Amino acid sequence: MYYRYLGNLADAGVERISSRELSEALQMTASQIRQDLNNFGGFGQQGYGYNVEKLHAEIGKIMGVDTPHSLIIIGAGHLGQALAGYASYGKRNFTVEAIFDVNPEIIGQEIDGRVVKGMDELEAFVKENGADVAALAVPKSVAVEIARNIRDWGVRAIWNFAPIDLELPKEFPVENVWLLDSLMRLSYDLKDR
Amino acid sequence: MYYRYLGNLADAGVERISSRELSEALQMTASQIRQDLNNFGGFGQQGYGYNVEKLHAEIGKIMGVDTPHSLIIIGAGHLGQALAGYASYGKRNFTVEAIFDVNPEIIGQEIDGRVVKGMDELEAFVKENGADVAALAVPKSVAVEIARNIRDWGVRAIWNFAPIDLELPKEFPVENVWLLDSLMRLSYDLKDR
Numbered sequence: 001m002y003y004r005y006l007g008n009l010a011d012a013g014v015e016r017i018s019s020r021e022l023s024e025a026l027q028m029t030a031s032q033i034r035q036d037l038n039n040f041g042g043f044g045q046q047g048y049g050y051n052v053e054k055l056h057a058e059i060g061k062i063m064g065v066d067t068p069h070s071l072i073i074i075g076a077g078h079l080g081q082a083l084a085g086y087a088s089y090g091k092r093n094f095t096v097e098a099i100f101d102v103n104p105e106i107i108g109q110e111i112d113g114r115v116v117k118g119m120d121e122l123e124a125f126v127k128e129n130g131a132d133v134a135a136l137a138v139p140k141s142v143a144v145e146i147a148r149n150i151r152d153w154g155v156r157a158i159w160n161f162a163p164i165d166l167e168l169p170k171e172f173p174v175e176n177v178w179l180l181d182s183l184m185r186l187s188y189d190l191k192d193r
Numbered sequence: 194m195y196y197r198y199l200g201n202l203a204d205a206g207v208e209r210i211s212s213r214e215l216s217e218a219l220q221m222t223a224s225q226i227r228q229d230l231n232n233f234g235g236f237g238q239q240g241y242g243y244n245v246e247k248l249h250a251e252i253g254k255i256m257g258v259d260t261p262h263s264l265i266i267i268g269a270g271h272l273g274q275a276l277a278g279y280a281s282y283g284k285r286n287f288t289v290e291a292i293f294d295v296n297p298e299i300i301g302q303e304i305d306g307r308v309v310k311g312m313d314e315l316e317a318f319v320k321e322n323g324a325d326v327a328a329l330a331v332p333k334s335v336a337v338e339i340a341r342n343i344r345d346w347g348v349r350a351i352w353n354f355a356p357i358d359l360e361l362p363k364e365f366p367v368e369n370v371w372l373l374d375s376l377m378r379l380s381y382d383l384k385d386r
Contacts, residue, residue, distance in 0.1 A: 004374060008333070008357055025358070064380040078278045082271035088356075088373055092380065133379050140201070157379045163281075164201055165218070173382035175375040180281055181197060182368040186326050186350045187257040187285065189366035 001026065002036070003063060006056035007091075018049035069094045070130070072155070074146060075137035076101035076109075076116045079161055083135050084111050094133070098125055126153040133157045140164040147174075194219065195229070196256060199249035200284075211242035262287045263323070265348070267339060268330035269294035269302075269309045272354055276328050277304050287326070291318055319346040326350045333357040340367075 005026060009017060023030040037050070040062060060066065071094045073080050084099050099111055102119045109116050117125065134155045136143055143162030150158070157173035160166055166174055198219060202210060216223040230243070233255060253259065264287045266273050277292050292304055295312045302309050310318065327348045329336055336355030343351070350366035353359055359367055
C-alpha cells in the first residue's frame with residue numbers, strides 16, 4: 001500500500017510528504033504510519049517529513065523490487081492476455097518470459113511480441129528455464145493439477161486467478177486473486193441502500 | 194470466502210460438510226466457523242453438519258445474490274475484455290449492460306455479443322439506464338475524473354482496477370482490485386528463499 005501510494009506521488013512529482021499527510025491519504029493514524037516506517041528503517045526527518053522517492057525506493061527494496069523476477073503466464077484467454085500486456089512489470093522488475101495455452105487456435109499467435117506456446121511445451125520450458133512466478137489464468141477445473149505440476153517442475157510461486165484453492169503446501173507462495181469475491185462485496189454493499 | 198468454497202463444493206457434488214471439515218479446508222478454527230455461521234442464522238444440525246447447497250444459497254442471499262445487478266465496463270482493453278467475458282456473472286446475478294472505450298479502433302467492435310460504445314455516450318447511458326456497478330479498467334491518469342463523473346451521473350458502486358485511490362466519499366462503495374499489489378507480495382515472499 002505504501003509502495004503503490006508513494007509511487008503515485010512520485011509520478012505526480014511530489015518530493016516530500018509528512019506523516020500527517022500520509023495518514024490522511026491512507027486513512028491510518030499518524031502514529032501507526034510512523035511506527036510502520038520506523039520498522040522499515042526510519043526514513044523520516046523531524047520537521048521535514050519523508051522524501052517520497054527515497055522512501056518509495058527503500059520500500060521497494062524491502063519488497064524485493066531490486067531483484068529481477070521471471071514470470072510465465074499460463075492461459076492466454078482474455079485474462080491471460082491482459083496479464084501479458086501489463087505495462088507495469090518493468091517498474092517492478094518482472095519480465096514475462098513465456099505464455100502458454102491449450103487452444104490450438106491461440107498457440108502460435110503473437111501476444112505483445114511473444115508467441116504463445118502449447119501446454120505440451122510447459123514442462124520442458126520450466127525444467128530448463130525455471131520461473132519465479134507463474135500466473136495461472138486457467139479454468140478452475142484444471143488449476144489444481146497444473147499448480148501441482150509446475151511446482152514440481154520448478155516454478156517458485158503462483159499468482160492464481162482460478163477461483164479455487166490450489167491445495168499446495170502452506171510454505172509455497174501463492175497469491176490468490178479472486179475477482180468475483182470483490183464483486184460480491186459490492187453486491188453486499190449495495191444491499192442496504 | 195464461504196460462498197466461493199461452498200459453491201465449489203456444490204459444483205463437485207458434495208452434499209454436506211461438517212464444521213471440522215470446513216475448518217480444515219478454510220484453515221480456521223471449527224469454533225470460529227460455527228460462530229460465523231451462527232451469525233448468518235445457524236444452519237447446522239448436530240451430528241449432520243451443514244447442507245452445502247442450502248448454506249451456499251443462504252450466504253448468497255446475505256451477499257445480495259438474489260437481487261439482479263447491472264454492470265457496465267469502462268475501458269475495453271485486454272482487462273476490460275477479460276471482465277466482459279467473465280462467464281460467472283450469471284450465477285451471481287450480474288449482467289453486463291454495456292462496454293465503453295475511448296479508442297476509435299475499438300468503438301463499434303463486438304465483444305462477447307456487445308458493441309463497444311464511445312466514452313462520449315457514457316453520460317447519457319448512465320443517466321438513462323443507471324448502473325449498479327461500473328468496472329473501471331482505464332489508465333490511472335483518467336480514473337479519478339471518470340469515477341467522480343459516473344458517481345454524479347448515477348452509478349451506485351465502482352469495481353476499480355486502476356491502481357489509484359479514486360478519492361470518493363467513504364460511504365460510496367468502491368472495491369479496489371490492485372493486481373500488482375499481490376504480485377509484489379510474491380516478490381517479497383521469494384526474497385527469503
